[in-house]
């Protein structure tokens with residue numbers, strides 16, 4: 001549960017929340033998607049948004065990204081109110097959003113291209129992140145020449161390349177088969193460790209949420225509210241296979257399942 | 266959410282089943298040039314046979330037409346004619362392209378502009394523009410201006426409407442992506458909307474070019490007896506039917522080559538991914 005909300009502004013910046021969501025409501029005409037959401041996303045941690053389909057996870061993520069206007073309420077990033085997209089946030093799209101006419105290299109470097117960075121510099125940064133997501137050798141391919149999972153990784157590399165502090169990922173592994181999904185989850189954990197950024201992650205999979213998250217926010221059915229916040233106690237220094245057999249991991253999965261179960265009937 | 270079909274490659278052609286059909290099918294799908302040559306060859310063969318039957322005194326055979334064509338190519342009359350036909354065509358298409366794409370983008374992005382401009386072009390597109398061409402004689406007299414105007418009258422509506430449709434239907438997910446990386450409005454137009462819309466814009470330009478050809482030829486037949494239209498009229502009046510046919514066929518040839526050049530430009534500059542399978 002959120003505990004020290006009262007003293008949050010007194011804390012030094014390194015420990016304060018990177019993203020604060022304050023009484024966000026969102027109505028699409030007569031559909032009430034979000035009702036008064038209050039959340040803090042701790043700096044340097046991976047927080048997952050989990051909830052029934054159509055409850056408003058994508059909507060909340062896009063409001064944080066500044067892509068969608070909330071009906072009321074405020075989002076603050078590093079204490080500053082969000083009025084639109086900003087350089088401190090990067091979005092990984094559920095449908096990849098790759099330019100089909102651009103190579104992997106240009107797609108990954110696109111955020112830097114928009115900022116007006118020179119070609120040589122942005123390509124050397126892009127090359128680094130292409131390697132980081134395991135796509136070395138595919139720099140000159142076009143998106144239609146890649147598999148779904150590879151396209152998704154291009155989207156990830158593009159978000160990493162702009163060096164934003166906050167990464168917003170909307171179901172990034174949804175188009176990927178189970179084996180690759182596990183591999184990506186492990187890669188993601190490695191990247192979280194290495195990049196030390198704040199991650200906000202949307203997924204449908206309870207197992208995935210427990211496996212990768214420092215914190216899991218359970219949203220209720222529409223109109224969506226925060227129903228529970230869980231911090232999985234999982235020893236991530238263990239091997240991936242050991243984690244998936246770990247009692248703490250299995251208990252947390254069960255706890256969340258019990259929490260969500262009454263929404264599915 | 267938008268599916269990933271946007272980035273999928275083009276669908277492969279279906280092969281005909283078994284044996285000889287299979288290998289011929291493969292030849293055609295792998296070498297589109299070969300299939301075009303075969304179908305053209307077939308057409309010329311039928312033409313030659315029909316010419317020899319003969320259908321009519323005014324219907325030359327393919328070989329007669331070909332030799333007339335070669336003669337006209339070497340005596341310079343074709344070049345002279347195209348010199349005066351292509352100039353208004355190129356000017357007219359360039360103006361239509363620039364105005365059409367710009368108007369299309371403005372209409373695709375602004376509801377007010379759409380409301381003001383779109384109905385006009387929808388009406389113009391369905392109007393029998395060819396019938397309006399004689400009107401411009403009185404307005405602009407004879408010469409380059411009249412021909413250019415005829416090209417614009419026929420080409421502009423289809424170019425504008427295609428540009429507008431393409432911009433209006435630009436992939437919203439890519440537009441959001443550009444916005445999320447703080448792309449400016451100008452970057453959004455130049456780097457996302459135009460390349461995304463370019464296949465449809467170019468389809469519009471190709472249709473516009475074809476329509477522009479009709480416009481310029483009609484202007485030459487109806488208003489200003491110059492260029493290739495005049496060549497056709499002249500050879501018809503002196504009953505040089507092989508020459509007349511050669512001039513008509515040369516129009517098809519020139520328009521095909523121009524369209525191919527336009528396509529090559531698009532693939533090279535705007536959509537390089539289409540160069541590969």
Ligand SMILES: Nc1ncnc2c1ncn2[C@@H]1O[C@H](COP(=O)(O)OP(=O)(O)OP(=O)(O)O)[C@@H](O)[C@H]1O
Nearest residue numbers: 028031033052053054055056057058059060204222
């Ligand atoms: N642009 C929109 N216009 C109207 N209604 C919308 C729009 N976007 C979302 N909604 C509605 O808001 C609700 C929340 O949608 P959202 O996409 O945020 O759900 P989600 O939690 O991401 O669902 P899923 O898990 O299936 O992806 C849905 O009921 C949806 O119908």
Ligand SMILES: [Mg+2]
Nearest residue numbers: 057058059170
């Ligand atoms: Mg969603």
